[in-house]
Amino acid sequence: xxxxxxxxxxxxxxxxxxxxxxxxxxxxxxxxxxxxxxxxxxxxxxxxxxxxxxxxxxxxxxxxxxxxxxxxxxxxxxxxxxxxxxxxxxxxxxxxxxxxxxxxxxxxxxxxxxxxxxxxxxxxxxxxxxxxxxxxxxxxxxxxxxxxxxxxxxxxxxxxxxxxxxxxxxxxxxxxxxxxxxxxxxxxxxxxxxxxxxxxxxxxxxxxxxxxxxxxxxxxxxxxxxxxxxxxxxxxxxxxxxxxxxxxxxxxxxxxxxxxxxxxxxxxxxxxxxxxxxxxxxxxxxxxxxxxxxxxxxxxxxxxxxxxxxxxxxxxxxxx
Numbered sequence: 001x002x003x004x005x006x007x008x009x010x011x012x013x014x015x016x017x018x019x020x021x022x023x024x025x026x027x028x029x030x031x032x033x034x035x036x037x038x039x040x041x042x043x044x045x046x047x048x049x050x051x052x053x054x055x056x057x058x059x060x061x062x063x064x065x066x067x068x069x070x071x072x073x074x075x076x077x078x079x080x081x082x083x084x085x086x087x088x089x090x091x092x093x094x095x096x097x098x099x100x101x102x103x104x105x106x107x108x109x110x111x112x113x114x115x116x117x118x119x120x121x122x123x124x125x126x127x128x129x130x131x132x133x134x135x136x137x138x139x140x141x142x143x144x145x146x147x148x149x150x151x152x153x154x155x156x157x158x159x160x161x162x163x164x165x166x167x168x169x170x171x172x173x174x175x176x177x178x179x180x181x182x183x184x185x186x187x188x189x190x191x192x193x194x195x196x197x198x199x200x201x202x203x204x205x206x207x208x209x210x211x212x213x214x215x216x217x218x219x220x221x222x223x224x225x226x227x228x229x230x231x232x233x234x235x236x237x238x239x240x241x242x243x244x245x246x247x248x249x250x251x252x253x254x255x256x257x258x259x260x261x262x263x264x265x266x267x268x269x270x271x272x273x274x275x276x277x278x279x280x281x282x283x284x285x286x287x288x289x290x291x292x293x294x295x296x297x298x299x300x301x302x303x304x305x306x307x308x309x310x311x312x313x314x315x316x317x318x319x320x
Contacts, residue, residue, distance in 0.1 A: 005078045005138055007036040011092065012083045013061055014041070015176065016228070016247030019048040020254060021275065022083055023148040025131050028140050029081075030054040038075065040068070040092070047228065051150035063088075069095045079138055083131055101137040104130050110270055110296040117290065119269045127271040146276030147254035151236075155229035159237055164200055164220055169320060170235050170252070172243035173211065174203040174223070177298025179265035180245050181207075183310050184214060186262075190242065191216040194320050200238070202231040202248060240320060245272065253277045260284060260318050264310040265294045265302075286312045 008029060012022050019041065026049075029035055036056045039049060043060040050058070061068055069092055080100040082089045093100045112121045123130075132142040159166060171190070173182040191199060201211065201221045208224030222231070232251050235241060240258040243249040245266055252259050258278040263285040266272070270293075274281055286292070286309050294303060301307075 005033055005035050007038070007075070007078050008033075008138075009038050009040060009072065009075070009077045009080045009096075009098075010083060011040045011080065011089045013088070014045050016045060016048055017250045017272070019045055020147055020149055020247065020250040021128055021272075022131065023049075023052070023054075023254065024128060024142065024146060025081070025083070025135055025140070026052065026054040027145070027148060028132075028143050029135065029138075031143070032140050033138065035078075038077070040072070049150070051152045052148070053150070065091055068092055072096055081135060081138075083134070101134040103127075103134050106130070106271070107296070113267075113269070114293050114296055117292065119267060122269045122271075124269065125271060126273065126275055128275050130271065144276075146256065147250060149232055149251050149254040151229050151233050155227055156233050157230060159200075159234055162200075162220065162222060162226070162234070164234070165198060166237065167239040168198040168200050169194075170238035170241045170243075170257075171199045171201050171219075172203060172241065172246060172248045172252075173201065174207040174248075175244045175246045175264075175298070177265075177295075178300045179295070179298045179302055179307070179309070181210070181264070181310070182244050182262055182313075183307065184211060186310060186313055186315065187211070187214065188216075189315050190318065191219055193315060193318075194218070197320050200234060202234065242318060249274060257281075262310065262313055264307075265292060265298055266296070267293045270296060282317060284313055284317055285309070286314075 038057045039055050040059045040061050046058050049055050077098050080093045080098050082093055082102040085102045085105050109121050175181045199219045201223050203223035205224035235252050236255045241252040242260045253274040256278055259274045259281040261283050268283050292309050
């Protein structure tokens, strides 16, 4: 079915986690069609796939639709796989006059789930599997090998270089929205419950500021101190991972780690749970809250000011 496709454009602008989640689609297209793959991505997220051998070219998207269309027209693609499926990607693909398949983002169902608090409205299907539903149109199927994350050689530094001794647990407290982040008091409880375990905190500069006052003898805080690729390598060597719903969680899935994922205002049924992680991974969430999910993305702060979806997490379920 896809024999005629020699050159394909994948559209996925952002963000880190979403870009990691497209990795099995990239691999399967390359292996099953042997097509030339171009990825249209926002400039600041190009690093995610900079070492991925399945991508032949990354094209930076700077929000200017006219520039993007003109640049892409010269490439003469045989097919477009739109894994972004928003207004901008619709406009770009329409003006390229090329056959296209799109990801079903189930946004209406997500909105209904937020309004009704019913999970039964959602299709119980991971976003990766929904991406492969789109790729079936060109004869590409899921090989079942899970996610991938490629780390450039220059960023591979053994954990002892940071003062880390194995075995250790990677702890990822951050998130793009405040209502996805693990609160400081929950992190403290985890640290105090497991005093004989070494924890390595990973995150960005915002996480570093939020956790600036956090102190524990069994913790090394690398938030905001190292490159994302270095964090990925440390994840690859961790004995287990405790994480919020964030990009590094999907990187941990790529390394098939045992993952304890803590869910705040969002729910795994939105389709973003750890994909093909270790079989003994656990999803931790506070069940029975009438206000959850309160958003398909998140908020800066809990709209009801209690933040029970995170502050009431049962850390006894984390067995290290």
